[in-house]
Amino acid sequence: MKKNMLKWNVIALVGLVVGFSSCGEGVSPEDGKVVIEENVEDTTLLDIPELDEDMAYSVPTPNELFAVIKETGVLYDGTILNSADNSEKYSSKKIQALNFGVYFADLAFASSFEENASILSYFATIKVLSDELGISNALDAAIYEKAQMNLESNDSDSLLFLSNDTYFQAYSYLEENERGSTLALIVLGGWIESLYIMTNLGAYEEGSNLVTRIGEQKLTIGNLMGFMMKYQDDSNVAEVMEELADIEELFWSFEEEEGDDVSTSQKDDVYVLSGGSTILVSAEQYDKLKELVSGLRNEIIEGEL
Amino acid sequence: MKRLFTNLFLVALIIAPSALLSQNCTNIVKYCNHAKRDGFLRNGQSLSGAFAQGDTAEITVIVYKDMEYRMSLCSPTHDELDGKFEFKIVEQITKPAWKDVVTYETETEYDDYGEELEIRVEKKSRRRVYNKVDVVRYDNKKDEDAQEFVFISDKTRKLTIKVYIPLPEGGDERQGLEAETYACVGLLIEHQPGPTIGFNR
Numbered sequence: 001m002k003k004n005m006l007k008w009n010v011i012a013l014v015g016l017v018v019g020f021s022s023c024g025e026g027v028s029p030e031d032g033k034v035v036i037e038e039n040v041e042d043t044t045l046l047d048i049p050e051l052d053e054d055m056a057y058s059v060p061t062p063n064e065l066f067a068v069i070k071e072t073g074v075l076y077d078g079t080i081l082n083s084a085d086n087s088e089k090y091s092s093k094k095i096q097a098l099n100f101g102v103y104f105a106d107l108a109f110a111s112s113f114e115e116n117a118s119i120l121s122y123f124a125t126i127k128v129l130s131d132e133l134g135i136s137n138a139l140d141a142a143i144y145e146k147a148q149m150n151l152e153s154n155d156s157d158s159l160l161f162l163s164n165d166t167y168f169q170a171y172s173y174l175e176e177n178e179r180g181s182t183l184a185l186i187v188l189g190g191w192i193e194s195l196y197i198m199t200n201l202g203a204y205e206e207g208s209n210l211v212t213r214i215g216e217q218k219l220t221i222g223n224l225m226g227f228m229m230k231y232q233d234d235s236n237v238a239e240v241m242e243e244l245a246d247i248e249e250l251f252w253s254f255e256e257e258e259g260d261d262v263s264t265s266q267k268d269d270v271y272v273l274s275g276g277s278t279i280l281v282s283a284e285q286y287d288k289l290k291e292l293v294s295g296l297r298n299e300i301i302e303g304e305l
Numbered sequence: 306m307k308r309l310f311t312n313l314f315l316v317a318l319i320i321a322p323s324a325l326l327s328q329n330c331t332n333i334v335k336y337c338n339h340a341k342r343d344g345f346l347r348n349g350q351s352l353s354g355a356f357a358q359g360d361t362a363e364i365t366v367i368v369y370k371d372m373e374y375r376m377s378l379c380s381p382t383h384d385e386l387d388g389k390f391e392f393k394i395v396e397q398i399t400k401p402a403w404k405d406v407v408t409y410e411t412e413t414e415y416d417d418y419g420e421e422l423e424i425r426v427e428k429k430s431r432r433r434v435y436n437k438v439d440v441v442r443y444d445n446k447k448d449e450d451a452q453e454f455v456f457i458s459d460k461t462r463k464l465t466i467k468v469y470i471p472l473p474e475g476g477d478e479r480q481g482l483e484a485e486t487y488a489c490v491g492l493l494i495e496h497q498p499g500p501t502i503g504f505n506r
Binding site for chain 1: 347
C-alpha cells in the first residue's frame with residue numbers, strides 16, 4: 001500500500017515538475033515567436049486518493065450493499081457462495097477473521113434475497129467461527145434459534161434485522177476490546193466476498209445497473225484502505241493490504257464521466273442530492289477485476305492467504 | 306439507615322451510566338434515537354467516539370444511489386449538547402477547467418548569412434485540468450439547526466460529515482484541551498431502500 005501510494009505520488013510529482021519546469025526559465029519572449037499548441041487533456045493529478053490519518057473512514061456493510069444490488073434485478077445464485085463446510089479448514093486467526101467476513105457477506109446476500117435454507121446454514125457457521133475467534137460472547141447466544149423462529153414465521157424483515165444486529169454485535173465487541181486488526185480483516189473479507197458475488201451475478205453489459213454498482217466500489221476501496229490504515233502495524237493486516245494493491249490500482253484506472261452540475265433540492269422532508277460524475281467500467285477492466293477478485297477470494301476461502 | 310441506602314442507590318443509578326460512558330464511548334451510538342419504526346436499519350457507517358468540545362469531527366462515508374439515509378447526532382453523556390450540534394455534509398467534486406499555460410523553448414534558425422540564431426519561442430497552450438472542490442451539500446445552521454438530515458441521492462457518492470461539538474455553556478476553546486470537556490458523541494446513520502423511480506415519495 002505504502003509502496004503503491006509512493007509510486008502514485010512520484011508520478012504526480014514528476015507530472016508537476018514536467019508541467020511547470022519550463023515556466024521558470026526567466027527567458028524573455030522578445031523577438032521570439034508565439035506558437036499555440038492544441039488543447040491538451042491533463043489528467044496527471046486525477047484520481048490519486050489522499051488519505052487523511054485524522055479522518056474516520058467508514059465502509060458500508062454487505063447488508064447495505066446487497067439491498068442495493070437486489071434493486072438491480074439480478075437473481076440469487078447460491079452456488080457461488082463459500083460452502084459452510086469450508087469453515088473446518090480455517091485454523092489461523094487471520095484466515096478465520098477473513099472468512100468470518102466472507103460468511104457475513106454470504107449471509108447478507110442470502111438474507112437480502114430471503115433464501116431461507118442458506119440463511120440458517122450461514123448463521124450456524126458464523127456462530128462456530130465466532131467461537132474460534134473468541135467473540136461468541138458478543139453474539140446473541142440464541143442467534144440460531146431466533147433465526148429459525150423468524151424463518152418458521154416467514155418474517156424476512158426480522159431476519160434482515162437479525163443479520164444486521166449480529167454484524168454490529170461482533171463489530172462493537174471487537175472495537176470495545178481493542179481488537180481493531182481482527183475487525184479490519186473481517187471488514188476486508190466481507191468486502192472481497194461482496195465484490196466476488198457482484199462480479200459473478202452477470203456478464204459485462206456497458207452501463208448496466210450491475211456494472212455501474214461494481215464501478216462505484218472505487219469509492220468504497222478508498223474508504224476501506226483508509227479504515228485499514230489504522231491497523232496496518234499488525235502484520236496480518238499489512239499483508240492483506242498488500243494483496244489488495246492490484247485491485248486498488250485497477251479501481252484507480254476507472255475513468256469518470258462528467259455529469260450534470262451538483263445540486264441539492266428538498267421534497268417534503270427529504271433532501272435530494274443530484275448531479276456529479278459517473279464512474280465508467282470497460283469490458284477489459286471488468287474482466288480484469290473479476291479475475292483479480294476471484295484470485296484473492298479463492299485464496300481466502302481455501303485458507304491459503 | 307434504609308433511606309440512606311435508598312438514596313445512595315438512586316445516586317449511583319443516576320451517576321453510573323454517565324461515568325461508564327465517559328470511560329468508553331464505543332458503540333455509544335446505540336443510545337441515539339433511531340427511526341426503526343419508519344423502516345430504517347442502523348447503518349454500519351455510524352460513528353461513536355470521545356470528542357473534545359469545541360472540536361470538529363470528520364467522517365467519510367459512502368452513500369448508495371436510491372437508498373434513503375437518515376443522519377442524526379446524540380451525546381448520552383452530555384445531554385445538554387443534544388439539539389446543539391452543528392454539522393455539514395460536504396462532497397468533494399472534480400471540476401474540469403481550462404488552464405492557460407505559457408512555456409518557452411529555444412529553437413535554432415539561420416540568418417541570411419547561414420549563421421545560427423537561437424530564437425526563444427513562447428508556446429501558449431490550454432490544458433484541461435481537474436480541480437477538486439469541496440461543495441457543501443447541507444448545513445444544518447441554514448436549516449434552523451435541524452438535528453437530523455434525511456436524504457436520497459441520484460448517484461452513489463462519497464460524503465464527508467463535519468460535526469462541530471459545541472463548547473460547554475460559557476466555555477471557550479481553550480477548555481477543549483481539558484479532559485473533562487470531552488463528550489461521547491454518536492453519529493447515527495440509518496438506511497432503507499428509497500423510492501427507485503423519479504424520487505417521488
